[in-house]
Amino acid sequence: MTFYSLTNQENTASFKEAVIAGIAPDKGLYFPESISPLPRSFFDTIEDLSHMEIAFQAIRQFVVDDVPDTVLKDILAKVLDFDFPVVDITPNIGTLELFHGPTMAFKDVGARFMANCLGYFSSNTANEEVTVLVATSGDTGGAVANGFLGVKGVNVVILYPSGKVSTIQEKQLTTLGQNIVALEVEGTFDDCQRMVKTAFLDGDITKVKKLTSANSINIARWLPQLFYFLFAYKQLKSKGRDLVFSVPSGNFGNICAGMVAQKLGMPVKHFIAATNVNDTVPKFMETNRYEPKPSTATISNAMDVGDPSNFIRIRHLYQNNFEELNQHLSSYAFDDETTKEAMKTIYAKTGYVADPHGAVGYLGLEKYLSNHPDVYGVFLETAHPIKFLDVVQDTLNHTPAMPEQIKKVMDGKKEAKRIGTYQELKTYLLSV
Ligand SMILES: *Cc1c(COP(=O)(O)O)cnc(C)c1O
16 A cells, blocks of 8 residues: 655555654655555445454554554454453443553554554664654553563653643653653643754755654554544444444544545444544534644643644545535534533443543534534543543532553652753753
8 A cells, every 4th residue: 555645645654664764855745656445345244343353444444554563463362362342321322432451542553553563663773763753642651651561673762741740641651661761841741842843844854864753644653543443333233223423633634534434335324523622623524624723722732732733644545625525524623611511421421431531522522512412412421531531520510430551650759851952852862
């Protein structure tokens, strides 16, 4: 499979090249040159297939030139060793829980898949170490740190804003050691991101170090997210109802992967992109004008994105045809007060404890269902409520039990190097 850049389609790369580079040299996102539907029999018998078999068949066409089938199976076995249940909330609504992985947010699957692909590629290339450089506002860093831990030939450097991630998130970033280094930046997330971007363009560094990113721009982090939607379909097919998905969205990688699953032939009636007040896409879906803006801080902070990087992939999936996109996607924004009210309502009516991101997804679904009462709706629960403990406690007066994964990490000892300027990052990168 060839991938082309969305800036200039003449710039192409193999799967391997695209994974190692992250982004095309012209700064465009990579996109598969074709998406071939899976055979009908795949969907007819999906309830008899294991998660491994589903994932293997779904991703194979994208990676087959660079990852042999036996290696792909090994990678998927490592990536998919936890569950993805759909939990019924009401007769018309279920939640797809994506938080049963090691860091309890949905980014585990993509981060692990990318880590294992990169590890495989670098094991084939003598003396070619790769450095993954990533800025995080919270969840990405933990998932990336965990996914890449112990992967040979890959070093990971994570920048996070001092005092601006939760205690759990900080522990997840700073306690692992081995090939994972955490840099605690005196500044904001935007400062971290600026430093990372500067490093990618700094010839003094790229001359001597192979740098790559690990956010959902990278196809190896983005594409495996399509598994979630297939796993949900497998569980819901027997209901015999039209299916809609509501996805709490920030950079729009997850929902875009769902749309790829639809292109693979999965029956879905509609997608809903639910956002917090960072409403660039909901506004676009009203006006057909894309106007990015600086992000605003909210209680669903993993979605505080003012210029979602993957939305260009969604527009490309629909050939930049606004009418066509409108038939497949609705997008709604909700503020923090409304989100907290939804958390309370869900808890009071059903006993279910939703985190703020899941609650935004629920709100988007509720809005759509009010005009489409016959469909079955699934909202994605992208993080365990324990990861946003302060908000959950304040809003629900309830403390969820501490899961084992989190207990373990809370006992670890924090190790981070403090930096304040880009020059300090550069000196560090050149010294290791
Ligand atoms: C990253 C993240 C999101 C947003 O996902 P995108 O693919 O960037 O749209 C939503 N919820 C949680 C908990 C996240 O960590």
